[in-house]
Amino acid sequence: MTSATQVIPSPRKAVLRAEALARRDALDLDNRLEWDAEIAARALALPAWKDGPGPVSAYWPMRSEADPRPILEGLHERGLPLCLPAIVERRMIFRHWAPYEPIVPGGFGTLVPAPDQPEVRPAILLVPLAAFDRRGYRIGYGKGYYDRALSELGPTVSIGIGYAAQEIDAVPHEPHDRRLDWIVTERETLRCG
Template identity: 75%
Template sequence: MTDTSSPISAAQRKSALRGAALAHRDALEIDDRLEWDPLIAERVLALPAFGESAGPVSAYWPMGSEADPRPIAEGLHAQGLPLCLPAIVAKRMLFRRWAPYEPIVPGGFGTLVPQPAQPEAVPAILIVPLAAFDRRGYRIGYGKGYYDAKLTELGDVISIGIAYAAQEIDAVPDEAHDRRLDWIVTERETIRCG
């Protein structure tokens, strides 16, 4: 008998891994995550990239069980670096200026974003959320491709993925449009990718 089934595509493998990765991250104890977020922030703030850049730096507003970049944003703000947050407008990611404790509004996909009146910014460094990662610097996000498209559009920017060590997998099924991160930082280590 001949096997007529088609091979599973990278996108299908990634989709299956995404569901498992999000469930695994959601199962991490909140007390552990609250302990790990400041450790991640300490590692990120020690990266040499911030000494080389005057910003702006894009963070993100955390959703659910994501690693929380707010301690990083507060540290960068204290250093005088300008910040911004992403917003999806007309199916395109853009960035608006923001500083800790400034008002934010619902932005779709369960996110919070700066008010629409805030000026747009072009970040030099992006702090990127993820569901899973591998040591090559590839990530699994939420499947919409906004970060990959924006990293391609921006070109020569520094990308830093933040995650919990438990989110590491052996290999992310990467596709041609996927952009590798420059750094991945967890509560345990700082990984220089590529």
């Protein structure tokens, strides 16, 4: 990593990202909706929730990403506090959020909690994936926000959420890349970290 806010993109990762995103984009919408429900059932069965930790952060889905909102609704029903990430001054922060509370455009095509919501420190992060491997390494969108956030947060449970079609044999990883603890797809739950 060159600085606290810049990651030099890996040409190999860029190719793998483009291929994985094309596979994800080609998935049938009806299948994705069914798979999102299967992912939610698997994610809600994880032992990570056993002791009722919180807050839990997720992402607001964009494009063809696996949708974590059913997971968030299930966790909200269990009484766990929730938050969503926002990029502020080139850094990922987390703000309180609950289902049906307002969200606003946050850049990069995302939706985020309103700026007046309090900043919180999540104990668990649901992380989007462009591509992943079975060791728990992921390819995101190339800006390094999640890797930096996981480094800054310290001990945090990280759970990648995606479709099986996004799996690749091996993600090239660098020292700044953070391995996920779990990956949940519509087909299986992988314990990685």
